Amino acid sequence: MWTKTRQFVLQHNVVMLLLFLVIFFSLTTGSLFSNGQNIHNIARQISFDIPLALALTIVLIAGGIDLSVGSVLSMAAALTMGLQPYGSWFSVTVALIFGAGVGLVNGLLVTKGKIVPFIATLGSMTVVRGIMLTYTRQQPIAGSDAAFTYWGAGSLGPIPVPILIVLAICVAVHIILKYMQLGRNLYAIGGNPEAAFLAGINVFRNKVMAFVLSGLLAAISGVLIASRLNSSTVHIGLDSGLWAIAAAIIGGASLTGGKGSVLGALLGVTTLGVLVNGMNLLGVHTYYQIGIRAIILIAVVAVDALSAMNLRKKLMMQSYGNRQ
Amino acid sequence: MPQDGLGQPEFEKRGVAAALIHFMVTNPALIIPAVLMAAGAILSPVFLTTQNLLNILWTVSVLGIVAMGQTILLITGNFDMSVAYVVGLAGITAVIAQLYGAGLVASIVLGLLAGALIGLLNGAIIVLTKANAFLITLGTSILVYSINLILTQSKTWNVSVDSFLLLGRGKLFDTVYYSVIIFLLLGIVLQFMLRQTTFGRSLYIIGSNQRAGALSGIRIDRIKLATYVFCGTTAALAGLIMTARTGSTVANAGVGMDFDSLIAAVLGGTSLFGGRGGTLRTIVGVLILGVLNNLLVLLNIPYEAQQIAKGLVFLAVVWMDGLLQKR
Amino acid sequence: MQETPLLEMRNMTKVFPGVRALNQVSIALQAGEVRALVGENGAGKSTLIKILSGVYQPSEGEIFLDGKLEAVHDPAYALKLGIIPVHQEVNLEPYLSIAENIFIGRQPRNRFHLIDYRRMNEDAARWLAELGVATDPSVPLGMISIAERQMVAIARAVSLDARVVIFDEPTSSLSLRETERLFTVIRRLKEKNIAVIYISHRLEEIFRVCNSLTVMRDGALVATKTVAGVNTDDVIRMMIGRDLKDLYQKSATPVGRPVLEVTDLTVEGILNDISFTLHSGEIVGISGLVGAGRTELARAIFGDLPYQAGRIVVDGKTIQPQCPDDCIRAGIGLVPEDRKEQGLVLAMPVVHNISMTILGKLARLGIIRGRKEAQVAEEFVRRLAIKTPSIKQPVQFLSGGNQQRVVVAKWLATNPKVLLVDEPTRGIDVGAKSEIYALLNQLAGQGVAILMISSELPEILAMSDRILVMHQGRIKAELVGKTANEETIMRFATGQAA
16 A cells, blocks of 8 residues: 555656645745635635546547537536526536537547547537537526535535535546446557557547547536536636646646546646645736746646657667667 | 649649639538538628628738748648737737837837747747647647736737838728738748748658658758747737737737638648648638638628537538548 | 368458558468468568458458358457467557556456456466466556566467467567477467467477468468478578579679778667778678667668767768768768658659758759759659659659669769668569669669668678678677578577677
8 A cells, every 4th residue: 555655656746746836835825724714715616627637637548638628618507507497407417418429529520530639629629619609699697596506616514515526526437447448448548559459449439438428527517617606607618628638637647648547637636726726825916827827738748748758768768678 | 642732833734724623622621611602602692792802801811821820830740829829919019119119110020029939939849848739839828828918917008100000001002901912922922932942842841751851851850940930920920910900909819810720721721730731722711711701790690600610610621631631 | 180270261362552462372270280470571471460360351362260251350359259469569558557468358347347456466467477477467567578578468368268379479579488488388279279370480499389380472372381391491492482692693893992980889778889881882781680770770870869879980071960961961871661651751752752852952042943853853763763654753653662762862862972771672572672682783883882781681692792790789790701691690680699
């Protein structure tokens, strides 16, 4: 148990980063941990980002990427609010089906359509955003079921309800990734697509499932946000996709595929959440916050690329065996 | 079928009509938009008027200039998604420089420099780390957005050097807008560069088979860096013109131009895989995009539906482009 | 001996654009038979195996398993049929654990139908123990050595429900002890009535563990014999066929001054203290097995692979190349191993491919002089007899031999002093090969110093004035004249001689 933990920490720089940030902000602001309220706030805030990071992690593990999660999120929120007069369960179900449906389309575009995931999800992101704008007529939609806000805005004692929901989802995703065929297949496809194919894995079917899960998780996030705000606006989810990518990569997923974990995604989101929270507490102006977050995204992607380059060199060197 | 320009002279011999048909057949990506255009002509009486068409040309010039730089990058197989906010940055830089007393030339140079620097940043990171161009430039685009916000403090700033406005509003001999001329001229000059110069040839080689190019002595990294600087600069030029037209600047000027410039290039037949395309084709693509937009406006189709339409057309074109690659 | 063969492949033919990789090859295996498949590179062995394992579809031909016709349409189906390949390049998942690699796609489950890691690791450990591997199966595959990874691949094959197991060069990275383990495994497979196909160029191994062998050459079947009925010379003769020395006589060329001197060239982990000299008019052959570092040597000399120690002197001038451009300026050219991926831009016309290396020289103020470019291309098309309808023809439509000539033309255009050629006749049919040899000989006659890397022994023997044999990153021997023959080369190449 201890060696496994140590192994994890060493392989995942995110833990160091998180610790560093926590210490840094504790010292500079003094209010990071001073009152439980702040922790409560952080927890609630990141609970909406976690499903997105999970979505991206799943797709990255399979060797792809999904830029459409932000748009799916916003449309799911809109559907949840817009269809609420017909019943909250109904509207949430429709929203989730929509998310899964977009995922299915993304999956087909990438597999059957042979379109590169970046481009395919860039296109679907635009289309879904257009659908959302059309559906909402660019107006915010107010919720009609006050009880529904419990899921996003409520608390169970000191713990925000959404974080509990999301943690349950994390467990489910973890089970899929680690204990189910689908998850292991995704790791295989992302790690070495050719080996996966030769081993008899149906690459197309599994990849499509990855995108379906991604869309579904994005929709869940949208539903939770709608519940929290008791409304949907056209602004939610705008850049969420990029931050989800940053969180997933910080958490150990890689653009080259085959890597990533639920725990990593959680740590990545928490790290970014602590960062944003700390910046807020320090009174950093939002203009600068945007810039800092951009630099983090760039740095994260650049470092991932460099380590991928190193790994390629290492694997290549290994193929030459031991020589004196 | 030969895709690069070497085949072109042969067609001019056979006549414009045959050339046009051949162009359409080798560029299936154009069939959809062409069909849409024909539909538009049928659906709206206002569509084919001279005034309307000239309007379209004027409207697309700014995006068109951005698309020029994007095309150069696409030929090498790269992207720049930061162009949208670089457009804003250039205008902001020029306007603020003017407020500090810079004259016409100085403010233009500073604006272009701003774009070039962002291009340099993009290129350096992508070349050195071999990171994904898409994500890196999406990241820098947000960085530039933040810079824009900081510089403008979310306020609108006005141009203070009158001669500057001529860039966007002035007409040559009182007939053709300078901005349109710049757009078309840029397209023609760049096309010449692409087909007739060693630099241009290298771009196609890098885009088609980078490894073979490297082993043939082509200096890949230097050239890629140069293309990014160029793309940033053209985006800046477009931004200056846009600012000159409106007379003022906002932090998110140019929003949407990243995706639009990609669509325009793809519509014109430039492949997202690299190694194929040209700026003349992008002019066509930009015009088609302008026509599409125009049609949608004339038919009173709201902005939201435009987004859906653009996304669908984009996917369709990319898919067909992919099919073509398999041949 | 049963009457119905366990596996039969009839009239297997595979045509790719421009090359017939397999031509009416038929083989039949009985249960429990261990069949060696031998042949030089390009003989068609891997194509045959890829068809059997579902990676390729044959252009013609049928596969019968136990007398029943089977359409092996993808690797998943092949595995289901019990056709289990163990690939030459270990194609496994580096990030997954050893156990996961063994049980990929069929992990053991617990009563909740979830993957049971404990049982998987235990089962994996047992299979590994049979092969003498003691590593903890929960370790990621990327962390163990290549040899151990090969053993994992073998463990996987053995643990599957197999009818036919195919080993492709399984011992290339194994030690002697591990090889013995493999042989024990193969004997056990034999006892279980599993048919085994064993691809290897190590004839001693074949004579030890196989019942029979099939020799292929140039995509066709030469013969199938029992191991007892042949000896090494017979096999080599069948593999090589006509002695190309009869086809092509290399004329003696006067050897001139040294143009390339390489001293103590070292690339960490790949090349060690490589030293040799190349003279003008000379053709020096570089022989060795895959992985010996031959292509890497060429790349290092060409500025495509950074080196940590050593000196390269071209025509008296020391160069420190940072990129191929530096080397081209110094007078070195490289005809790469894979002309389609590394040598040509397939979509571009002949003229653009030829001018690629001399764009600077053809341009004035950066603008390419189109007429001069066409002139140069026409001249080379004539000089090298490149068969093409016009210089505007995209090279993807040329035959392999003509494509290779375009690559050579591209380098001749730079007027090189040294020409490095890596597998010059790979994927080129026999007729065109001799024309390439004539071309190279002509170049040598004109004073170019040629370094030729080749895996085809007859080719190297026929063409080279001297042969350097590499093994694991070092030059182990320099062979001239009578001492240069297949056996000696192979002995040094496989590290059996000092």
